[in-house]
Amino acid sequence: MSVIAVLGAGKIGEALLSGLLHGGHSPDDLLFTERYPARAAELTERYGVHGVGVADAARRADVLVVAVKPQDIEPVLDELAPLLGEESLVVSLCAGLPTALYERRLADGVPVVRVMPNTPMLVGEAMSAVSAGAHATAEHIAVVKDLLSHVGQVVEVPESQQDAVTALSGSGPAYFFYLVEAMIDAGILLGLPRALAGQLIIQSAVGAAKMLAESDEHPVLLREAVTSPAGTTINAIRELEKHGVRAALLAAIEAAKDRSTELGRAHEPRV
Numbered sequence: 001m002s003v004i005a006v007l008g009a010g011k012i013g014e015a016l017l018s019g020l021l022h023g024g025h026s027p028d029d030l031l032f033t034e035r036y037p038a039r040a041a042e043l044t045e046r047y048g049v050h051g052v053g054v055a056d057a058a059r060r061a062d063v064l065v066v067a068v069k070p071q072d073i074e075p076v077l078d079e080l081a082p083l084l085g086e087e088s089l090v091v092s093l094c095a096g097l098p099t100a101l102y103e104r105r106l107a108d109g110v111p112v113v114r115v116m117p118n119t120p121m122l123v124g125e126a127m128s129a130v131s132a133g134a135h136a137t138a139e140h141i142a143v144v145k146d147l148l149s150h151v152g153q154v155v156e157v158p159e160s161q162q163d164a165v166t167a168l169s170g171s172g173p174a175y176f177f178y179l180v181e182a183m184i185d186a187g188i189l190l191g192l193p194r195a196l197a198g199q200l201i202i203q204s205a206v207g208a209a210k211m212l213a214e215s216d217e218h219p220v221l222l223r224e225a226v227t228s229p230a231g232t233t234i235n236a237i238r239e240l241e242k243h244g245v246r247a248a249l250l251a252a253i254e255a256a257k258d259r260s261t262e263l264g265r266a267h268e269p270r271v
């Protein structure tokens with residue numbers, strides 16, 4: 001089994017480590033780097049996986065997964081540049097950062113694969129989209145797809161679609177959590193105890209997600225099946241339309257895509 005090193009073990013780095021362990025990887029095949037020693041100690045205690053320095057990670061790992069914030073990428077590239085060659089495989093999980101950035105800063109020919117995952121990786125339900133950089137072959141893509149298939153679903157997309165993917169599925173879980181949070185508040189408004197409102201909404205979300213995943217029906221048809229003539233649901237739908245919730249979602253997701261593009265542009269060479 002390949003040795004995988006996660007560079008930057010924050011929320012998504014931890015989700016990947018945890019997901020890979022649940023997916024059957026041995027802690028001996030996983031490494032991570034982390035700038036905060038207390039965080040590193042916490043992860044070692046929780047998962048039995050060892051924190052190492054970047055040089056050690058580059059020497060020992062077959063796959064180096066970059067999971068620092070896009071704003072923190074520069075020192076990581078400086079550290080990696082003298083350590084990697086064509087035999088390495090770099091996988092970037094960073095929102096907005098193009099493979100071309102890595103290719104400019106690392107040695108000639110280092111293969112880079114850009115991935116946008118999401119946090120349901122923690123429970124083996126990630127949605128990940130992968131794109132090959134200029135030096136990544138079909139074999140490199142196959143390695144990364146195989147790795148990510150242990151923690152959820154994987155699709156391959158042209159890199160030009162990655163900012164849109166980031167806005168949809170990368171950030172997507174946050175929109176659902178936001179919606180659930182607001183619906184629980186509605187239960188409070190109607191006088192239900194918080195715990196009961198939470199149970200009602202979370203199980204409704206789980207059931208709806210399962211129906212979406214398992215039935216071949218379009219979401220419109222699933223919604224129509226809940227919406228009885230002169231019933232309760234249509235009154236709620238009228239309010240959602242009146243308050244522009246659909247337009248708000250379109251604008252919100254477009255804003256997320258714009259931010260992803262901007263994060264990449266921040267690292268373009270100055271001319």
Ligand SMILES: NC(=O)C1=CN([C@@H]2O[C@H](COP(=O)(O)OP(=O)(O)OC[C@H]3O[C@@H](n4cnc5c(N)ncnc54)[C@H](O)[C@@H]3O)[C@@H](O)[C@H]2O)C=CC1
Binds near residue numbers: 012069095171
């Ligand atoms: N949180 C999410 O839902 C998703 C995040 N991503 C991407 O994953 C990356 C990480 O995001 P989060 O995990 O949310 O951020 P985070 O801030 O939780 O984690 C980043 C970690 O990297 C560490 N770090 C920073 N510089 C370092 C260095 N030079 N050496 C070693 N460790 C270093 C930090 O101490 C921190 O623990 C970002 O680029 C983000 O765009 C992608 C998909 C989803």
Ligand SMILES: O=C(O)[C@@H]1CCC=N1
Binds near residue numbers: 095166170171
């Ligand atoms: O908010 C962010 O920038 C990261 C990328 C996708 C999800 N979270």
